[in-house]
Amino acid sequence: MELNVREENGFKFLDEGRGETLLLLHGLFGALSNWTSVTEHFSKKYRVIIPMMPIYDMPIKKAGLEGLVKFVEDFVAFKNLNEFTLIGNSLGGHVGLIYTLQNQHKVTRLVLTGSSGLFENTMGGSYPRRGSYEFVKEKVEYTFYDPKIATKQLIDEVFEITKSIPTCLRMVAIARSAQKHNMAEELHKITIPTLLIWGLNDTITPPLVAHEFNKLIPNTELRFIDKCGHAPMMEHPGEFNRIFENFLAKNKVLI
Numbered sequence: 001m002e003l004n005v006r007e008e009n010g011f012k013f014l015d016e017g018r019g020e021t022l023l024l025l026h027g028l029f030g031a032l033s034n035w036t037s038v039t040e041h042f043s044k045k046y047r048v049i050i051p052m053m054p055i056y057d058m059p060i061k062k063a064g065l066e067g068l069v070k071f072v073e074d075f076v077a078f079k080n081l082n083e084f085t086l087i088g089n090s091l092g093g094h095v096g097l098i099y100t101l102q103n104q105h106k107v108t109r110l111v112l113t114g115s116s117g118l119f120e121n122t123m124g125g126s127y128p129r130r131g132s133y134e135f136v137k138e139k140v141e142y143t144f145y146d147p148k149i150a151t152k153q154l155i156d157e158v159f160e161i162t163k164s165i166p167t168c169l170r171m172v173a174i175a176r177s178a179q180k181h182n183m184a185e186e187l188h189k190i191t192i193p194t195l196l197i198w199g200l201n202d203t204i205t206p207p208l209v210a211h212e213f214n215k216l217i218p219n220t221e222l223r224f225i226d227k228c229g230h231a232p233m234m235e236h237p238g239e240f241n242r243i244f245e246n247f248l249a250k251n252k253v254l255i
Contacts, residue, residue, distance in 0.1 A: 003032055003039070005052075009078055012052040017043030020253060021081055024050040025072070027090030027114075027231075028175060029140070029158050034089065037237030038244070049084075051075045053092070055174060056167045063170040064177035068095045069102070076106065083253065087111040087244075089231060090120075090204070094178050100190055108253045110194040111244060114205045114230040117183040118212050133159055144229040145201040187216035193251040194220045197243055199228030199235065221247060 003014055014032050016039055024035045032050050039048045054071055055063075062070075072095060086107045088096030093115025100107045136159045141147035161167055194217050198210035207224065214222040223243045225236050233240045 003036065005032060011075055011078060013075070014039065014048065014050040015079075016049075017045070017047045019046045021047045021049060021084035023076070023081065023084045023086050024048065025086070025088040025092030025096050026050070026053060027092050028055060028171060028178075029143075029161070030089065030092065031157065034231065034234055038087075038233050038241060041237075041241045042245075049079065049081070053095075055091075055171065056161060056164075058170065060166065060170055060173065063173040065095060065098060065174070065181055066177075068174070069098045072096075072099050073103070076103075082106060083108050085109040085111065085248070085253075087113070088115060089113045089233065091116055091174070091178055093117065094181070094183075097183055097187070097190070100192070101186060104190070104192065107192060109248070109251055110190065110192055111197065111247070112194065112213065113197040113232050113240070114199060114202055115196075115209075115213070116178045116205060117181070117187075118205075118209050118216075119182075120179065120205050120209070136162055142203065143231055144235050145199065145227050146229075146235065149229075149235050184212075184216060187213070188218060190217050191219055193247070195244065195247040196220055196222045197232050197240055198222070198224050199230060199232050200224045200226045201228055202230045204230040 006013055022042055026034050032052055035050055042048050053068060058067055086096045093112040094117040097117050100110055137155050140155050140158050141150040144150055196210050196213055198207060200207060210222055214220050225232050225239050228235050
């Protein structure tokens with residue numbers, strides 16, 4: 001599926017399909033393309049919206065969770081969204097959790113996959129090393145159970161990002177902001193239906209993180225995918241979509 005990226009009012013985003021809205025948030029090294037299979041599958045019945053998070057170009061002083069949550073709030077206001085399902089991967093899940101706590105009247109369902117917010121082993125325990133292709137290749141492969149998922153195109157995209165010193169500084173600031181912000185004492189306030197889709201072989205947010213989210217958020221459903229790392233929607237898109245679709249069917253929203 002070719003992604004039709006729009007630019008309006010300072011935002012870059014994908015807006016496909018019609019119907020009930022699904023708002024998708026990507027992670028620290030993510031992009032709109034991370035959600036290609038989800039968009040292709042669900043845009044037939046739903047309106048799928050994916051903003052490009054300003055991780056690589058936001059002002060350095062605002063590079064952190066607070067700045068990203070403010071971005072989502074501004075984007076939701078721009079798109080005039082009132083009731084939607086929020087889906088977040090990795091850092092996108094962390095941002096989604098904070099946004100939901102502050103705007104639970106807008107979010108009807110929450111889906112987390114490989115989310116930070118409790119614990120994460122960022123990039124295998126280290127930050128991006130500028131100018132080292134092999135370092136970037138190793139760390140991108142570390143995201144997946146099957147390193148072949150880390151195509152040369154994907155590695156090249158991340159390498160181009162990490163060649164910029166200002167971009168690396170922003171990413172380090174955002175990663176540190178996420179690591180310092182533990183949400184364990186706040187999660188009980190999230191009462192909407194919540195789905196946790198986790199890779200059983202996730203080395204960045206291991207399965208124990210999913211179990212902890214499941215314990216702390218009251219209304220949850222936890223599903224693991226075997227032979228799967230930190231990005232289930234990319235590594236096992238068919239299984240991810242099936243689990244997600246079943247969750248939507250079981251938790252219908254009355255409009």
